[in-house]
Amino acid sequence: MIRSGRHYLDALDDGREIWLDGERVKDVTTHPAFRATAASLAGLYDLAHDPAHRPVLGADGVHRAFVVPRTHADLVARRQAYKVWAEASYGFLGRTPDYMASGAAGFAALPRLFTTDTFDGADNVLAFHRRLAENDLYCAFTITNPRSGTGADDLLVKAVEERDGGIVVRGAKTIGSGAVFADEVLVGTIEPLAPHDVDHALCFSLPIDTPGLRLVSRTSYEGRARGVFDNPLSSRFDENDAMLICDDVFVPWERVLTYRNVESTAAMWWGTPAYLNFVHQAATRFWTKLEFLTGLAILLTRSNGTYELPAVTQSVGRLLGMVAQAKAFVLAAEASYEQVDGGCGGVAPGTEISWAQRIMAGEIYPRAVQEIKGLAGGAVIQLPASGEDLLHPELGPLVARYLKAPGSTAKDRVKLLKLAWDALGSEFASRHEQYERFYHGAPHVYLSMQTTAGGADACERLARACFDGYDLTDGGTGTTGGGADGGGKAAGAGPAGAGHAFAADGARP
């Protein structure tokens, strides 16, 4: 089944326990802090019924992200589906339902990793994937512990009791993006656990309305927004982040995926294609977001009358270069696809490129934002507090007179500048910068991981070929091959091995 937006919204009114500003939220579909974003998410489901998008978003009667990819063409088709949804929020909804759908497809590609000597979760993980796919469910996930470092054991989710039908869990997780809008939440751990820490090595998925499961929302940017004209992004695409508290929550065994097993609790992310699928979705959204921001820079500089200035053109060129980088990572991850080892014939985006995308994205997003802020100048600050000033019978004409720009009415100029500030400088924008830097983990983790992603050997081999290709007794300065052809090429200029052969040819007695 592929759900409609209405079907999705109706399911959210289920008595879930969500807290905001000391208030228990009755219904996220009507509450002013959540309702417009819920409607935006519903709009994504409706897109799947739009004849223009149905063939891209759907496959075999389910959303395409649930389907286990088996060929390069399947990966391309998934990306096309990701892109349709990403463009609907201009890249600002990160944890749309296709995110965890792609993770579930990754688990289902290698269920045997869930079979261990402490617990057999293989059937449960297949049932999890099937349940999400067949009911087109939106699953959020909380796999980050509340505090890194030591001394936090009593805060982390663990089973405090085993019963016949399941376990009782207690503890907290942070940060659940999109959780308040989801049907289910998957609770697990992605950070490395000590080998003996079996108490915290578990993963399960529950409906959001499960008794004892509480979500404590951060400040709602949607709730603070004046309206779409004044806050066009934060008023509609505030996906929310919430702390998850499990207050003695009962989890039936059939919803447990890993239990008291450190290896499988980690391997579900790193041994299956789940994480690589996540990055594929996220990289497509990131590319889309950079396209949007760069387009905004072009609109801004045209409106400022600076677009033709050489320095501004170069700045836009730099942004377009970032867009191309973001796109290249998606295409290269697909092109370098890998067979899922010992799985069911699935493929996954290439590990080396996918992991490196995290480094690239975390580094270039803040640079892109700074670049555009530099182009925007002070105009984004000196704006009427709200559109009300433009509508006021006495003030409106004055504002219209002094805020208009060549080729643009005051209303359009204010509208554009407010859009820019919402994207670049608001609290919502600041959250997005933090998101792009951290949602895939902290840099100290993914930078170290990159050394194990497969690229290091080729780099070392090439440098080694150069290094081994000459010696102190080779004569000259030792910095060029020199030799019989007198070409004077650098020894390492060619491919691995070539430099070595060249230096050997040119070696002097």
Ligand SMILES: Cc1cc2nc3c(=O)[nH]c(=O)nc-3n(C[C@H](O)[C@H](O)[C@H](O)COP(=O)(O)OP(=O)(O)OC[C@H]3O[C@@H](n4cnc5c(N)ncnc54)[C@H](O)[C@@H]3O)c2cc1C
């Ligand atoms: C907007 C946003 C949305 C998110 N959404 C989700 C979500 O939906 N689900 C989810 O599970 N998680 C989510 N996360 C959490 C995210 O996965 C974590 O923020 C990330 O894994 C980093 O963990 P941490 O925040 O505990 O940072 P820490 O691990 O505490 O690291 C923070 C900083 O401390 C320093 N540091 C800490 N330890 C070391 C070390 N050993 N060596 C060197 N430096 C160190 C570094 O400077 C590092 O950048 C989200 C995060 C953000 C910001």
